[in-house]
Amino acid sequence: MPQFKAPVDDVRFLLHEVLDAQQLTALPGYEEATPDLVDAILDEAAKLSENALFPLNQSGDQEGCRFENGVVRTPTGFKEAYETFVAGGWTSLAGDPAYGGQGLPKLLEFVMTEMFSAANLSFSIYPGLSHGAYNALEAFGTETQKSIYLPKLLDGSWSGTMCLTEPHCGTDLGLIRTKAVPGDIDAATGEQSYKLTGTKIFISAGEHDLTDNIVHLVLAKLPDAPEGVRGISLFVVPKFKPKAENGSWQAGPRNGIACGSIEHKMGIKASSTCVMNLDEAEGYLVGAPHKGMRAMFVMMNAARLAVGLQGLGVAEVSYQNALAYAKDRLQGRALSGAANPDKPADPIIVHPDVRKNLLTMKAFTEGARALAFWIGLTIDHQINNPDPKARQEADDLVQLMTPIIKANLTDMGYEAANLGMQVLGGHGYIQEWGLEQYVRDARITQIYEGANGIQALDLVGRKMPAHMGRYLRRFFHPVAEFLEQNRDDPAMAEFIRPLARAFEQLQMITGLVAQRGLENPEEAGAASSDYLRMFGLVALGYMWARMAKAAGQQLPQANGRADFYDAKLKTARFFMKRILPQTAALALAIKGGAEPLMAMDVDQF
Numbered sequence: 001m002p003q004f005k006a007p008v009d010d011v012r013f014l015l016h017e018v019l020d021a022q023q024l025t026a027l028p029g030y031e032e033a034t035p036d037l038v039d040a041i042l043d044e045a046a047k048l049s050e051n052a053l054f055p056l057n058q059s060g061d062q063e064g065c066r067f068e069n070g071v072v073r074t075p076t077g078f079k080e081a082y083e084t085f086v087a088g089g090w091t092s093l094a095g096d097p098a099y100g101g102q103g104l105p106k107l108l109e110f111v112m113t114e115m116f117s118a119a120n121l122s123f124s125i126y127p128g129l130s131h132g133a134y135n136a137l138e139a140f141g142t143e144t145q146k147s148i149y150l151p152k153l154l155d156g157s158w159s160g161t162m163c164l165t166e167p168h169c170g171t172d173l174g175l176i177r178t179k180a181v182p183g184d185i186d187a188a189t190g191e192q193s194y195k196l197t198g199t200k201i202f203i204s205a206g207e208h209d210l211t212d213n214i215v216h217l218v219l220a221k222l223p224d225a226p227e228g229v230r231g232i233s234l235f236v237v238p239k240f241k242p243k244a245e246n247g248s249w250q251a252g253p254r255n256g257i258a259c260g261s262i263e264h265k266m267g268i269k270a271s272s273t274c275v276m277n278l279d280e281a282e283g284y285l286v287g288a289p290h291k292g293m294r295a296m297f298v299m300m301n302a303a304r305l306a307v308g309l310q311g312l313g314v315a316e317v318s319y320q321n322a323l324a325y326a327k328d329r330l331q332g333r334a335l336s337g338a339a340n341p342d343k344p345a346d347p348i349i350v351h352p353d354v355r356k357n358l359l360t361m362k363a364f365t366e367g368a369r370a371l372a373f374w375i376g377l378t379i380d381h382q383i384n385n386p387d388p389k390a391r392q393e394a395d396d397l398v399q400l401m402t403p404i405i406k407a408n409l410t411d412m413g414y415e416a417a418n419l420g421m422q423v424l425g426g427h428g429y430i431q432e433w434g435l436e437q438y439v440r441d442a443r444i445t446q447i448y449e450g451a452n453g454i455q456a457l458d459l460v461g462r463k464m465p466a467h468m469g470r471y472l473r474r475f476f477h478p479v480a481e482f483l484e485q486n487r488d489d490p491a492m493a494e495f496i497r498p499l500a501r502a503f504e505q506l507q508m509i510t511g512l513v514a515q516r517g518l519e520n521p522e523e524a525g526a527a528s529s530d531y532l533r534m535f536g537l538v539a540l541g542y543m544w545a546r547m548a549k550a551a552g553q554q555l556p557q558a559n560g561r562a563d564f565y566d567a568k569l570k571t572a573r574f575f576m577k578r579i580l581p582q583t584a585a586l587a588l589a590i591k592g593g594a595e596p597l598m599a600m601d602v603d604q605f
């Protein structure tokens, strides 16, 4: 049977000893987010993940969702788990207190997203999409829309979706065909209504039995829309239209949006993936006409970071299970002589190659967690720092790192799940042990919310050149500063030297990609995914150096935790010596340019 323990110790190390999350208490609105409160929330989240969500992960996968007479039934236990989730206040954690939220830092939302995804990725998708809908409506909704939908999304009684994809368009949203034509003024809300007609596919949580209502955010085109993405508008289309009752908003009459079928798919089987048919469904414009992509990007950027955390969560649970197996499974003898002479064989954790797999998983998971939480903390500055310059700088860094977190953490999450399966050998391939589910579940994270190749294009095409490299400087400057500050510290030399080398390569390759891309955009496209990977490795290297520094400082007074800090230093060494050097190969591949990719005629493939 698979097992899961929330990585609370590691989270605490990052929040309190590496990232200094206590700084958030100095930001307006976060005064109460003290280390004690954060620790108490972590403990509760761990209990929920381990006792309510994780036990439904395997059974949910095996049972899957069912589509019956237009209704989607989630697997046994999901409804009760969702009720527990809502009762614990987990849907409102970082929401605006004006709408019933708890106003806690976004950083905590990051921590929870990883934990809940690790425990049960399918389950976490339902409340996860509500966050996305909340973000878009909070930023672009009318006051009426905010007063109707935000409290319901925060109290968990209504959930959200993102309806973008259509049968003929996924990446290229400029091609969407769903039409919106102006209708009457809605009597209940006083808002101008629109009638939406079209078909959306692959809609996560499009229909389910967990909430009283579902709030769809739908991309569609108005009759006078310009061609392409400049002609897309965003609408809120509730499954049940809101009606005022006893001074509050409730789910009223059924709207013309319905689930036509659900997909049978490789993984996340307990998350419903729906075909949604809109037949003159009533919707209300969110934001300005034809400016839907702007609003959608608010939702998508938050969702992209959340998907990165999903990759991280699956990596963590895969690592835990691979580690337990490797300590237990007896096969062969250690190359240096029997480690376990009284037993017929040694545990496979003695073998260097098994260790390499485990350490790759561990180094990735802990490094990625640090990177993601650093960006979570930065988001809190982006939103709440009273200094406009600090807000701008935080925003730049978040913009830059969003495609890196999305693509890198999901690529590595999938790799980690695969390595975990390898550690279990044939047993990894068998359902009972859980690893094969993690591999299947992790795979979609590399595809949805913008396939990872598209994230790489976003990095080289938008983020790299933005404001003459200003976004890049928000990452390059703190790394350069850290290297400078620690250059003369002998205890840090083994971390600083390899990081400095890889960082230099990254800067050199950045210049090369920028220059070649200006001359020929295909050069930037050809470099993009290798460049994103390289960037991600350097970012993890920076986080590992910071963690090594914190661990080295804590070790002398560690008492009972010496092993924890010592393991951090050893993992940091592994990362610097065995993983980070991959940047050199990536740099060479990028230098190889676009020609080897583009020289082949289509018929020659």
Ligand SMILES: Cc1cc2nc3c(=O)[nH]c(=O)nc-3n(C[C@H](O)[C@H](O)[C@H](O)COP(=O)(O)OP(=O)(O)OC[C@H]3O[C@@H](n4cnc5c(N)ncnc54)[C@H](O)[C@@H]3O)c2cc1C
Pocket: 162, 163, 164, 165, 169, 170, 171, 172, 201, 202, 203, 204, 205, 265, 273, 444, 447, 448, 449, 450, 451, 452, 453, 454, 457
């Ligand atoms: C389980 C699941 C859940 C989903 N949930 C949702 C949801 O809730 N809401 C929603 O709207 N959608 C959802 N999707 C859809 C998902 O976001 C899309 O599948 C994804 O964006 C890719 O679109 P596509 O499948 O049409 O692939 P395509 O756009 O056809 O792309 C195919 C391949 O070509 C590459 N490619 C395409 N264009 C370019 C380009 N210009 N340059 C370089 N490479 C390119 C892509 O990277 C990809 O590898 C979901 C999909 C699945 C399978």
